[in-house]
Amino acid sequence: MDSPYRFVHFSIKEKQISPTAFKHAIHDFFSQQVPILWENDHQGILVDYLAAEDGAISYEEIIDPLMSDLYIKIQFFVGPFQDSLDGAPAAYRSVVDAAMATAVYSNKAVLSFADAVPYLLIDQAQEPLLSDIRRSVLQVYQDDAETLKMIETFVRNNLNISETAKALHMHRNSLQYRLDRFFDNTGIDIRKFHQAMAVYLAILIQK
Numbered sequence: 001m002d003s004p005y006r007f008v009h010f011s012i013k014e015k016q017i018s019p020t021a022f023k024h025a026i027h028d029f030f031s032q033q034v035p036i037l038w039e040n041d042h043q044g045i046l047v048d049y050l051a052a053e054d055g056a057i058s059y060e061e062i063i064d065p066l067m068s069d070l071y072i073k074i075q076f077f078v079g080p081f082q083d084s085l086d087g088a089p090a091a092y093r094s095v096v097d098a099a100m101a102t103a104v105y106s107n108k109a110v111l112s113f114a115d116a117v118p119y120l121l122i123d124q125a126q127e128p129l130l131s132d133i134r135r136s137v138l139q140v141y142q143d144d145a146e147t148l149k150m151i152e153t154f155v156r157n158n159l160n161i162s163e164t165a166k167a168l169h170m171h172r173n174s175l176q177y178r179l180d181r182f183f184d185n186t187g188i189d190i191r192k193f194h195q196a197m198a199v200y201l202a203i204l205i206q207k
């Protein structure tokens with residue numbers, strides 16, 4: 001069986017570093033040589049093979065040291081592991097296309113394919129469906145930036161009241177009250193996972 005591998009798209013701000021310097025820096029974080037396929041002079045694909053003895057590398061853990069060491073801004077889009085080389089061309093194209101599509105919606109330094117699913121769905125949807133979702137879900141809150149930020153933070157903190165209140169520097173009772181008000185005004189209870197995800201998608205569309 002072929003070794004599991006994944007394609008990891010990277011994007012660096014133009015003219016921040018030479019391909020040679022980037023290659024040397026990347027190899028310092030891996031126990032084996034990592035093929036780099038350049039799309040242009042600042043974007044490309046890492047072919048990341050899974051080493052059985054080390055496990056999968058965490059791009060969340062290496063991103064800060066990498067940017068600090070090289071004085072560059074870089075974004076990684078981490079594709080899923082593949083078990084066979086048969087589907088490599090399609091998997092490669094899928095990761096490149098997904099990375100390009102999600103760059104419009106997210107500026108996170110590291111994004112996985114699973115993280116990107118909401119952005120990819122929005123990218124494929126057409127008007128007037130997007131407008132219908134935004135209007136029907138957000139309702140009177142379409143232009144309420146403060147409330148939308150609160151809800152987005154709530155979802156990003158896994159619907160945890162305490163963590164969200166801490167992130168927003170808000171008393172948890174005040175947060176609870178505002179969640180209750182959102183439910184009273186829209187009929188949508190964002191403390192329930194599926195309803196929270198519907199609102200989150202609508203917020204992403206709004207952006």
